[in-house]
Amino acid sequence: xxxxxxxxxxxxxxxxxxxxxxxxxxxxxxxxxxxxxxxxxxxxxxxxxxxxxxxxxxxxxxxxxxxxxxxxxxxxxxxxxxxxxxxxxxxxxxxxxxxxxxxxxxxxxxxxxxxxxxxxxxxxxxxxxxxxxxxxxxxxxxxxxxxxxxxxxxx
Numbered sequence: 001x002x003x004x005x006x007x008x009x010x011x012x013x014x015x016x017x018x019x020x021x022x023x024x025x026x027x028x029x030x031x032x033x034x035x036x037x038x039x040x041x042x043x044x045x046x047x048x049x050x051x052x053x054x055x056x057x058x059x060x061x062x063x064x065x066x067x068x069x070x071x072x073x074x075x076x077x078x079x080x081x082x083x084x085x086x087x088x089x090x091x092x093x094x095x096x097x098x099x100x101x102x103x104x105x106x107x108x109x110x111x112x113x114x115x116x117x118x119x120x121x122x123x124x125x126x127x128x129x130x131x132x133x134x135x136x137x138x139x140x141x142x143x144x145x146x147x148x149x150x151x152x153x154x155x
Contacts, residue, residue, distance in 0.1 A: 015057060
């Protein structure tokens, strides 16, 4: 049996803010559910808003193709990978990073929807390709996902 192809991902990170009107355990729980890996270390940094209000920035980072595969599989299990795959041209920058936003309020209720508001859970995935260009990064991820049995291609 041939070895599974490596995910063309070098690293990913996720972050979100916990505002004074929100519960840190609820927001952290939503972030953990989104990432789907209980071993992910989430750190919190206390900051202050413009009007002196407390804000905690939660973040998690993982490095390596194996962790990238786990994240992609999680996005597939949540039902959003097909939508991400269909909109790669709009989500990948010139350095090969995919930018995703998930509605934080929906995530706190156990629903994971791509969002476009300012107060979301942000996920950034760094794609690996040679040469390191937007077009080759998109092509590498597209080829990887087409081989993955757990990924459903967009219509």
